[in-house]
Amino acid sequence: MHIIKIIPTLEDIKAITSARSILFDMDGTLVNTEPLHAKALLNTLQELSPKRNFIIEELHQMFHGQGDNDVYKALETELSVSFDDFLTIKNKYFIKSISESERILRPEITSLLEQLKKESYKIALVTASEKSAALCILEKENLKKYFDIILTREDSSETKPSPRPYLDAIEKLNIKKEDAFIFEDSETGIQAAIESKINYAVANWFI
Incomplete structure (x- = not known):
């Protein structure tokens, strides 16, 4: 398990995983909400x-x-x-x-998403938030364009700490578990990552 205290760059991600699909939590990971x-x-x-x-x-x-x-x-x-x-x-x-609110997005996050997209990574958003709230954030911060899939509370039969949202994400991306890597910040999200058997890192950059 990796604990990351500074928003990573693409090179930082390459140093900890060879996976080509990155799965992000939203609240507390992508945005400081x-x-x-x-x-x-x-x-x-x-x-x-x-x-x-x-x-x-x-x-x-x-x-x-x-x-x-x-x-x-x-x-x-x-x-x-x-x-x-x-x-x-x-x-x-x-x-x-x-x-x-003012912007709730750090420029380093936008830079990371742009780098991942440029390098043809698959990018997923997996959040326990309601679809209306998630889309409001994505539209406010102009983030929707970066994601190959977006999974909210309504899009899975179970929510975190169940691993189901992450398992649904890799199924929709049509990838294997070893091809994915998760960034999470909360206890429930980390539990979901652990139970999904997908490699993950703890995002502590907003703490």
């Missing part, structure tokens, strides 16, 4: 449980990198709505935060 998720969660809780005084820093620390299903389970006693309704409300605030 974890603070926006915390803000969206705070706004959601203020709407659904206004009597409680939640603090954004605590929410960020508690739920960094966790999927919305795990967040909902942890806060279910504070909520009076179904998971689907919770997700709808949170996505509303998350997309609003994206539209109001």
Whole structure:
């Protein structure tokens, strides 16, 4: 396992893997959106449980990198709505935060994607985010053009920490596991990578 603290270049990637297909997580790996998720969660809780005084820093620390299903389970006693309704409300605030934010993309990421594309690598985005949120980010940062496939929460029968999204990705790319390499930052994403039996690196460059 590799832990990478600085956004890699193409040469850095070549040094750790011979795979020609790179699978990226989105939140916390490609884009620094974890603070926006915390803000969206705070706004959601203020709407659904206004009597409680939640603090954004605590929410960020508690739920960094966790999927919305795990967040909902942890806060279910504070909520009076179904998971689907919770997700709808949170996505509303998350997309609003994206539209109001400055660029959430580091130029080094764009440079890396451009290098990979120029060298004819296959590039996949594999995210546990909802399709609407993922596409909003990709369009805002003009990233969609780099990816051969984009898999969101709705595109697999299971979400991370299940390995299913990554297994679906290599199937859609028509490649073997040894031809792929994953970049992930969160515990759930890393667990998904491990269980997929695909080589991976931990992306710590936004921490």
